[in-house]
Amino acid sequence: MGRRRIEIKWIEKAEARQVSFSKRGYGVFKKASELSVLCSADVAIIVFSPSGKAFAFGHPSIESLVDRFLRQPAPNQAHLGPDVIEAQAQAHLDPNAYWLRLQSMELLNLMEASKKRKEELKVASGASRVNCDILLEEPSEEMGLQELEKRMMGVKDACNKVRMLLEEVTNGMTPPNINGGVCSMPHNS
Amino acid sequence: MGRRRIEIKWIEKAEARQVSFSKRGYGVFKKASELSVLCSADVAIIVFSPSGKAFAFGHPSIESLVDRFLRQPAPNQAHLGPDVIEAQAQAHLDPNAYWLRLQSMELLNLMEASKKRKEELKVASGASRVNCDILLEEPSEEMGLQELEKRMMGVKDACNKVRMLLEEVTNGMTPPNINGGVCSMPHNS
DNA sequence: TGAACTATGTATAACCA
């Protein structure tokens, strides 16, 4: 018995998915609430369950935070030019930067792989350029930022395609969220 | 060494608060992302750090979810009449309801206390009405829903007053989030 | 169907480099 490790991918069994949503949903709201209280951070969360029901938490209120958010273009990639995006992408290489910009889970995984790779290279006391398929391999640490950005876009496009295919196949059923989220993720400081 | 238990209240030490925000912020985004992927739930999060910086995650996009959220009045208490609110408050007593409606952490704690109290009463094989100050005692399980709702409002008002006072005292510094959030929390099913 | 349990994975508070 007891908890077991699971892969972070769509849970196919409807029942298990529902149970997981219930438990984890509770967890997310709780964590958000704690963050808000502990650190005096303003937090708003909106969640739509697989069945389409909406749940939300907001301090001071969802509307005010949405309004505040929409007014400042900073964290919203859609509002950013390539230069700004590149500067943000550089965050993980810049010790003075304090947020790591990521595109959804897929890229989180890529970044983690990149981190590991970086360690390996460090241990080997040498850095060799890795040139590989974006979907199968991790980016090397010395890859150009422009190239990294292109790869990010490539991954996003690929995921969107997969998502669209799944939408067709499942025919009306809510498809798994492969990716597509826009995410600016806290990393350090 | 090692992790120690902490109370969920504003961290006064600025440095510790900053570190905690960084680590927990990362955790919240990760959890939200996982929920989205595992359960095909659409999730949007907006976080303003203590220093006022905005960070966000959204699938499929923050704008679309906000839009969807604002269109359906269900989870937003401000849009609800007393009858609907009461029906939702009833959720924790109704075995067929699947979301528990709560007002921020303060009420989460109240509900948990209520749960414990319920257990105690069950063990004692008797239920006695508890009539007490809302801020000091837990509500009894058989309390009227209308009364429970009033208490919720009372807590919220009290917290808002405290918050306003703190804003004056700290004079410009971001005050701790005592409460004030509107929250509908997943509970079961 | 929902609530509880339990073993285990994860997150993270306090330290330290």
Added chain:
DNA sequence: TTGGTTATACATAGTTC
């Protein structure tokens, strides 16, 4: 500060009642 490490508290997957 940014980044690790360690020891623990907390979350939760799988199962049972």
